[in-house]
Amino acid sequence: MENINIEAQERSPEVNFDFSANTFLLKGESYPEDVTDFYGPVIGKLEEYLDELTGGKVHFTFELIYFNSSTAKVLMGLFEILDEAAANDNDVLITWIFEEDDDNMEEMGEEFGEDLENAKFELKKIAV
Amino acid sequence: MLAEEMYEFRGYLQERGIIFCYSGYMTEEVLSGIGSAMKKKLELEKTEKSVSRTLFSIFVEQVQNVIRYSAEKITGDNDNNESARELRYGVLTVGEKDGMYFVSCCNLILKSDVERLDASLNHINTLDKDGLKLLYKETLKGDTPEGSKGAGVGFIDIARRAREFKHDFMDIDSDYSYFCLIAYL
Numbered sequence: 001m002e003n004i005n006i007e008a009q010e011r012s013p014e015v016n017f018d019f020s021a022n023t024f025l026l027k028g029e030s031y032p033e034d035v036t037d038f039y040g041p042v043i044g045k046l047e048e049y050l051d052e053l054t055g056g057k058v059h060f061t062f063e064l065i066y067f068n069s070s071t072a073k074v075l076m077g078l079f080e081i082l083d084e085a086a087a088n089d090n091d092v093l094i095t096w097i098f099e100e101d102d103d104n105m106e107e108m109g110e111e112f113g114e115d116l117e118n119a120k121f122e123l124k125k126i127a128v
Numbered sequence: 129m130l131a132e133e134m135y136e137f138r139g140y141l142q143e144r145g146i147i148f149c150y151s152g153y154m155t156e157e158v159l160s161g162i163g164s165a166m167k168k169k170l171e172l173e174k175t176e177k178s179v180s181r182t183l184f185s186i187f188v189e190q191v192q193n194v195i196r197y198s199a200e201k202i203t204g205d206n207d208n209n210e211s212a213r214e215l216r217y218g219v220l221t222v223g224e225k226d227g228m229y230f231v232s233c234c235n236l237i238l239k240s241d242v243e244r245l246d247a248s249l250n251h252i253n254t255l256d257k258d259g260l261k262l263l264y265k266e267t268l269k270g271d272t273p274e275g276s277k278g279a280g281v282g283f284i285d286i287a288r289r290a291r292e293f294k295h296d297f298m299d300i301d302s303d304y305s306y307f308c309l310i311a312y313l
Contacts, residue, residue, distance in 0.1 A: 010160065031188050033156040066181065068188050069285040076268040101177060104289070111265065128177075 001049045004042055012038055013064060019049055024060040031068035039074045043081070050085040058082070058090055063097040064105065072108075079112050079119075086118035093120045100125045145225035153202075153215040154194045163187060166222060179313060182289045183229050186311050187222060189282040190233040194218030198235035199304060228291070232310035239305050242297050249295045249309075252287045260288050286311050 001019040008014035013028035024046065032038040050058070060082055067075065079094070086092035094116070096109035106123060113121035141149055147169070148162055163184065170180040198216035205213065218235035237245065255263060267281045286293060290311040298306040 010164075031192075066185065068185070068192065069281040070192075072281060072285070073268050076265075080269075102181065103178070104181065111261065115265075 001045060004045065006042070015042055017042065017046060022053075022056050022058045024058070025063070026061070027063040029066045030064060030071040031066070032071075035070040035074050039071075043074070043078060046078075047081050050081060050088075050090075053085065054089045056085075056090045058085060058092045059095070060092070061095045061097065062109070065099070065102075075112060079116065083116050083119045086116075086120075091120075092118070093122070095122050095124055097124045097126055099128045101128055141221075144221075144223060145230075146221045146223040148222040149220070151219040152217065154191055154198070154218050154220070155215065156195065159188065159191045159195070162191075162220070162222075179229065182313055183222070183231065185289055186231045186286050186313070187220075189286050190231050190309065190311070191218075191220060193282055193309075194220070194233055194235050197237070199238050199241075200236040229313040230310055232308060234306060234308040236300065236304045237307045239299070239303055242305050242307075245307065246295070246297065249283060252283055253293070255287070257288075260284060264288060283309075289313075 003019055004015055004017040006012075006015040008028035011029060012032045013026050013030045016023075016025040016027070018024070060078075062075070082092050082094055094113065096113060098105035098109060106125075109123050113123070148166060150158065150162060152158075166187065167180065167184060170183065195216055198218045200217040201214050203214045216235070218233055221230075221232045223230055252260070252263070264281060264284045267284060286309075291313055293309060293311040295307070295309045297308075300306055
C-alpha cells in the first residue's frame with residue numbers, strides 16, 4: 001500500500017499513514033467542510049490494509065487540538081477498525097496525545113479508549 | 129439619518145453584549161472567517177484557553193447546524209454536489225453578558241420538524257453529565273439519522289460543553305417555524 005501524506009490545513013489535520021512501518025498519525029485541527037470527503041478515502045485505504053494484516057505491530061497516534069462532532073463520529077469508527085485489527089492477531093497500540101491544560105481533550109481520549117477490548121491504549125500529556 | 133439609524137442598531141447589539149453578529153447566508157468560509165476573528169479577539173484579550181476552546185467548539189456546531197439544516201435556503205441547479213449548489217440563511221450572535229459568554233443561532237425550520245427537535249432538545253436538557261456522555265457515545269456509534277449530513281451529535285456536544293442552553297420556537301406560517309438556540313458558557 002502506498003503511504004499517505006497529507007499536510008495539515010487550517011481545518012483539517014495532518015495525515016501520515018506509513019503502511020510499511022505500520023505507523024499512523026492524525027495531527028492538528030479537524031472540522032472539515034465535509035468529513036466524508038476528507039476521511040472517506042484515507043480510512044478506506046487503512047481499513048483495506050488492516051483487513052489483510054495479521055501478526056503486525058501497529059501504532060496509531062492521535063494528536064488533535066480540536067475536532068468537531070462530525071469528526072468525533074469518524075474517530076469512533078476509526079477506533080472500532082483498530083480494535084478489530086487487534087482482535088485479528090495484531091499488536092495494536094493507540095496513543096492519544098493532548099495538551100496538558102486541555103481537560104476536555106483528555107476526557108475525549110478516555111471516552112474513546114474505554115471501549116477498546118483488544119487494542120492497547122495510552123494517554124500522553126504534552127506541554128503547551 | 130443613516131448614521132443615526134445604524135448607531136442605534138449598534139447600541140441594540142451592545143446592550144445585549146453582542147460582540148459578533150452575522151445575519152445572512154452561512155457558508156463554511158463565513159465560519160472560518162468569523163471563527164478566526166473570534167479566536168484572535170480572545171487571544172488578544174488573553175482569555176483563558178479553556179474558555180476560548182469551549183466558545184469556539186459551540187460556535188462551530190451552531191454555525192454548521194445552520195449551514196446544513198436551515199430551511200431558509202436558495203438552491204441552484206448547476207452542480208451535482210448538494211452543498212455546492214445551495215445557500216442557507218441564519219442569524220448568529222456571539223457575546224458576553226454578566227461575565228458569561230454565549231453563542232446563539234436562529235433559523236427557519238420546517239414546522240413538521242418542530243416536535244421532533246423540541247423533544248430531542250428537551251431530553252438532552254434533562255440529562256446530567258453521565259447521561260450526556262452515554263447519549264453522545266451511543267449516537268457516535270449508531271447510524272447517522274435520516275436526513276442528517278453530520279453526525280447528529282452536534283446538540284449533545286453543545287450540551288456537554290455549555291453551562292446551560294435554551295431553545296425556543298415561533299410559528300411563522302403554515303409551513304415554517306423560527307428556531308433559536310442559545311448556549312451559555
